[in-house]
Amino acid sequence: DAMVIQNPRYQVTQFGKPVTLSCSQTLNHNVMYWYQQKSSQAPKLLFHYYDKDFNNEADTPDNFQSRRPNTSFCFLDIRSPGLGDAAMYLCATSRLRQGSNQPQHFGDGTRLSIL
Amino acid sequence: DQQVKQNSPSLSVQEGRISILNCDYTNSMFDYFLWYKKYPAEGPTFLISISSIKDKNEDGRFTVFLNKSAKHLSLHIVPSQPGDSAVYFCAASPMDDKIIFGKGTRLHILP
Numbered sequence: 001d002a003m004v005i006q007n008p009r010y011q012v013t014q015f016g017k018p019v020t021l022s023c024s025q026t027l028n029h030n031v032m033y034w035y036q037q038k039s040s041q042a043p044k045l046l047f048h049y050y051d052k053d054f055n056n057e058a059d060t061p062d063n064f065q066s067r068r069p070n071t072s073f074c075f076l077d078i079r080s081p082g083l084g085d086a087a088m089y090l091c092a093t094s095r096l097r098q099g100s101n102q103p104q105h106f107g108d109g110t111r112l113s114i115l
Numbered sequence: 116d117q118q119v120k121q122n123s124p125s126l127s128v129q130e131g132r133i134s135i136l137n138c139d140y141t142n143s144m145f146d147y148f149l150w151y152k153k154y155p156a157e158g159p160t161f162l163i164s165i166s167s168i169k170d171k172n173e174d175g176r177f178t179v180f181l182n183k184s185a186k187h188l189s190l191h192i193v194p195s196q197p198g199d200s201a202v203y204f205c206a207a208s209p210m211d212d213k214i215i216f217g218k219g220t221r222l223h224i225l226p
């Protein structure tokens with residue numbers, strides 16, 4: 001089955017220690033997204049790639065960066081995690097660019113804990 | 116400020132009855148609306164969508180109604196089944212822009 005896979009499912013890191021979350025997709029979709037979701041909150045878009053074109057949301061902290069080395073993979077790098085960065089991180093894909101009236105397909109998320 | 120609001124954090128419905136989940140939005144530029152379903156420890160799964168040119172879309176047990184004048188949409192599930200117990204996210208997007216999600220409503224289907 002074509003899908004969106006996030007690794008690891010659970011990640012624990014220390015305050016200030018860089019961490020990388022990964023996402024891969026077999027859907028061959030052009031667009032990949034990273035969302036942050038805190039408990040009982042709406043998923044919040046951090047950034048997305050349309051092919052190799054990176055699009056950062058205006059309120060995404062500089063601490064968060066992303067890489068997309070190829071169509072299938074996308075990484076979320078948190079350079080110096082703070083306690084407030086503990087959250088569920090969701091990766092999603094879509095075939096067409098956002099706003100094209102089509103749904104996004106989500107992975108199962110990585111839950112990040114900060115010690 | 117929330118552009119997509121789901122004012123009921125949770126809802127309990129008897130199995131076999133109709134579940135109605137509500138969503139309000141503030142941005143009149145939204146033209147595409149979606150519902151996602153999320154089980155614990157899984158990512159959101161797309162359920163059903165509706166374009167602003169329609170006022171109803173049906174898929175099996177799931178129907179989404181859109182009332183543009185009231186900036187309100189609802190998801191009807193009938194009949195409700197135990198497997199429908201999940202968190203439901205309402206989402207909306209304007210043309211050429213990102214999807215905005217609500218905070219979700221947790222639906223409990225009671226035996």
